[in-house]
Each structure stands twice: as structure tokens, then as C-alpha cells.
Amino acid sequence: MRWQDIDQHPCSVARTLAIIGDNWTLLVLRDCFLGVRRFDQFQQRLGVTRHVLSDRLRKLLDGGIVEKVAYQQRPLREEYRLTEKGRALYPVIVHLAQWGDKYLPHPLGAPVTRIHTHCGGVLEATLQCSHCGEAVEARDIHVEENPHWRGKVLPR
Amino acid sequence: MRWQDIDQHPCSVARTLAIIGDNWTLLVLRDCFLGVRRFDQFQQRLGVTRHVLSDRLRKLLDGGIVEKVAYQQRPLREEYRLTEKGRALYPVIVHLAQWGDKYLPHPLGAPVTRIHTHCGGVLEATLQCSHCGEAVEARDIHVEENPHWRGKVLPR
DNA sequence: TACATTGAGTTCCAAATCGGAACCCTCACC
DNA sequence: GGTGAGGGTTCCGATTTGGAACTCAATGTA
Numbered sequence: 001m002r003w004q005d006i007d008q009h010p011c012s013v014a015r016t017l018a019i020i021g022d023n024w025t026l027l028v029l030r031d032c033f034l035g036v037r038r039f040d041q042f043q044q045r046l047g048v049t050r051h052v053l054s055d056r057l058r059k060l061l062d063g064g065i066v067e068k069v070a071y072q073q074r075p076l077r078e079e080y081r082l083t084e085k086g087r088a089l090y091p092v093i094v095h096l097a098q099w100g101d102k103y104l105p106h107p108l109g110a111p112v113t114r115i116h117t118h119c120g121g122v123l124e125a126t127l128q129c130s131h132c133g134e135a136v137e138a139r140d141i142h143v144e145e146n147p148h149w150r151g152k153v154l155p156r
Numbered sequence: 157m158r159w160q161d162i163d164q165h166p167c168s169v170a171r172t173l174a175i176i177g178d179n180w181t182l183l184v185l186r187d188c189f190l191g192v193r194r195f196d197q198f199q200q201r202l203g204v205t206r207h208v209l210s211d212r213l214r215k216l217l218d219g220g221i222v223e224k225v226a227y228q229q230r231p232l233r234e235e236y237r238l239t240e241k242g243r244a245l246y247p248v249i250v251h252l253a254q255w256g257d258k259y260l261p262h263p264l265g266a267p268v269t270r271i272h273t274h275c276g277g278v279l280e281a282t283l284q285c286s287h288c289g290e291a292v293e294a295r296d297i298h299v300e301e302n303p304h305w306r307g308k309v310l311p312r
Numbered sequence: 313t314a315c316a317t318t319g320a321g322t323t324c325c326a327a328a329t330c331g332g333a334a335c336c337c338t339c340a341c342c
Numbered sequence: 343g344g345t346g347a348g349g350g351t352t353c354c355g356a357t358t359t360g361g362a363a364c365t366c367a368a369t370g371t372a
Contacts, residue, residue: 001204003359006183012257012262013186013249015262017183019260026177027162027169033294040347045311049332051330051352052331054351074338074340075340075347087294088258091247091282096172097167099172104168106171108302108305112299112301112302114297114298114299115298115300116287119288128281128282132274136281140272141246141270141271145267146265149267195320204359207321207322208359210320234319313372314371315371316372317369319367322364324361325360326359327359329359330356332356333353333354337351340345342346
């Protein structure tokens with residue numbers, strides 16, 4: 001199976017990664033959340049080739065994660081902005097960053113700190129059960145398969 | 157810049173993605189969290205070529221995200237198991253799955269439901285501020301740069 | 313003894329993708 | 343008329359994939 005066919009999977013993770021799982025794409029998204037919006041800015045910050053950047057941005061556009069917004073006419077110049085659908089990926093980026101801060105620490109410390117502007121506190125995300133409010137770990141979760149894919153989603 | 161050099165970045169997201177950001181790797185991790193442990197099982201479920209799977213598992217091993225555990229001697233057979241460091245990536249997978257369930261829904265519904273065994277409720281993860289307990293969105297966060305990289309992490 | 317099977321890879325080759333650099337297009341400015 | 347900015351596309355050689363076959367050690371089976 002080719003990588004570009006994984007959007008055919010019944011799995012939500014697979015379909016999500018079909019849009020954002022390519023090399024570079026999650027870094028593009030990280031930059032989006034830091035306020036980067038222009039092609040050349042992405043290109044210089046990431047060091048990715050223009051060709052690949054162009055391809056990744058197109059996939060994000062097609063996936064509805066970013067949209068092009070004109071910031072000037074004549075000459076027409078457009079920038080890439082996260083849509084609401086795109087902003088909903090923020091928890092993914094935050095958890096990736098927190099995991100890196102904890103398990104791959106840099107000698108000079110974490111590059112950025114995220115401050116919750118409402119309360120002024122430092123954001124430390126945890127996985128919490130919205131039902132009981134408890135912190136959740138992988139071992140506390142039981143996965144139940146949708147009967148429509150009996151045997152096709154879970155192993156064995 | 158080549159993709160494999162991104163582990164040199166000061167950014168925690170980049171260093172994290174240097175290990176798990178390759179095509180297929182996050183799908184391997186998804187399967188790990190569903191209980192898949194054996195080479196052939198990964199290979200059949202993902203449809204990835206054995207060559208690529210071998211490479212991705214090696215990177216996960218090198219990154220300390222999985223470890224090899226013998227499950228029988230003669231012939232020696234080993235399986236891949238998540239380490240504590242690896243299990244700490246669970247929030248990333250959960251948020252990817254939830255995002256897919258919401259924004260790329262499948263006509264037959266979500267493939268799996270995650271039940272919090274402690275309370276029996278369905279897990280619905282939200283990004284919450286551990287300081288004030290409020291739900292957090294991207295727009296509520298102010299990013300503060302570590303002075304050591306003044307100008308090298310944030311745009312402009 | 314001979315043969316097939318299992319698990320976990322490695323090797324080989326053609327096809328696709330990447331990295332680097334150059335080029336293009338539109339418009340504005342000097 | 344030349345230069346520059348922004349946002350790409352084109353080209354080419356190098357790397358990585360996808361697909362399939364092969365290896366190796368040990369075990370089951372005839």
C-alpha cells in the first residue's frame with residue numbers, strides 16, 4: 001500500500017495523517033500557530049524546498065486546514081491562515097511540544113513558554129476525562145470497536 | 157535543509173517530529189496503543205513495506221519510544237512494546253483521532269470508542285489549563301520566547 | 313531425513329519523491 | 343528600463359519508497 005492511499009482507511013488517525021502526516025506538514029502547522037502566514041516566511045524558517053512547501057500547503061488547503069486570504073490587491077498577495085478546523089489541531093501541537101520539552105530537553109531549556117492569557121498561568125496540558133475530570137493515561141482506556149468494522153480495526 | 161536534520165532545531169516540536177514525524181511512524185504508534193506488538197502484525201495491518209517498517213521501528217527504538225522484549229526463547233522472538241516515554245505520547249494520538257472523528261467523519265461512524273475504565277465514561281479530551289482548569293484554545297495562548305533564542309524561534 | 317512453516321528481518325530494482333538551484337510572472341518602485 | 347518582492351514552477355541528480363524475492367534460525371510434520 002502506498003502512503004497516499006491511507007485516506008481510505010476506516011481509522012480516523014489514518015485519515016487525519018493523510019492530510020497532516022507528511023514530513024514537514026506538522027512543522028508548517030507549528031509555524032501557523034506561531035503566527036507565520038507567508039510562503040517565504042515558512043520557507044526560510046523551515047529550510048524546506050519551495051517545491052515541497054508548495055505541495056504541503058496545497059494539501060492543507062485541500063483539507064480545509066488553512067485558507068488563502070488576500071492581504072493586499074495589486075499585486076494580489078495572499079497569506080495562509082488557519083481555519084477553525086485547523087485551529088482545532090492545536091492540542092496536537094501542544095502535546096508534541098510538551099513531550100519534546102520533557103523527553104528531549106535542550107540544554108538551554110524549552111524554546112517557548114505558553115501562557116494562558118485568561119489566568120496568566122503556564123499551560124501544562126494533561127489528558128483529562130471530560131466525564132470524571134481525572135487525568136487519563138493510556139492504560140486507563142478500554143477501546144471499544146464499532147461493530148461495523150468488527151475485526152478490521154483492532155488487532156487479532 | 158534535509159528532513160533528517162531537523163533534530164538540530166531548538167524547537168521541541170521539531171526534535172519530536174525527528175523521531176515520530178516520518179510517514180507511517182504515527183500509524184505505527186497508533187497500532188502500538190491498540191496493542192499491536194509484532195513485526196508481521198504491524199506489516200499486515202499497515203500495508204507498509206517491510207523495509208520501511210524496519211526502518212521506522214529502529215528509529216522508535218533509538219528514540220526510546222519502544223523497546224524490544226523477548227516473548228520466547230529458541231527461536232528468539234522479540235516484540236515491540238511502548239516504554240513509559242512512548243506511552244506519554246498517548247495524548248497526541250487521542251487528539252489526532254478525535255480531530256479525525258469530528259472533521260473527517262466516516263459514514264459508518266467512528267471506528268472505535270475510548271472508555272475511561274475508572275469511571276466508565278467515553279473519553280473526550282479537551283485542552284485544559286492545569287492552572288485554572290479552563291478549556292484552552294489557540295487564541296487564548298500567548299507564546300513567550302526563551303531569551304536564549306531571542307528572534308530565532310518566533311517569527312519576525 | 314526431507315520438507316514446509318513461522319517470525320523477523322535484508323536485498324534488489326524500478327518508480328516516486330526530495331533537495332538544491334534556477335527560472336518565471338505580476339506588479340511596484342526608482 | 344532595470345531592480346526587487348512575493349509566490350510560486352521547472353529541472354535534474356540523489357534519496358527514499360513500494361513490491362517482491364530472499365535469508366536465517368528453529369520448529370513442526372510426513
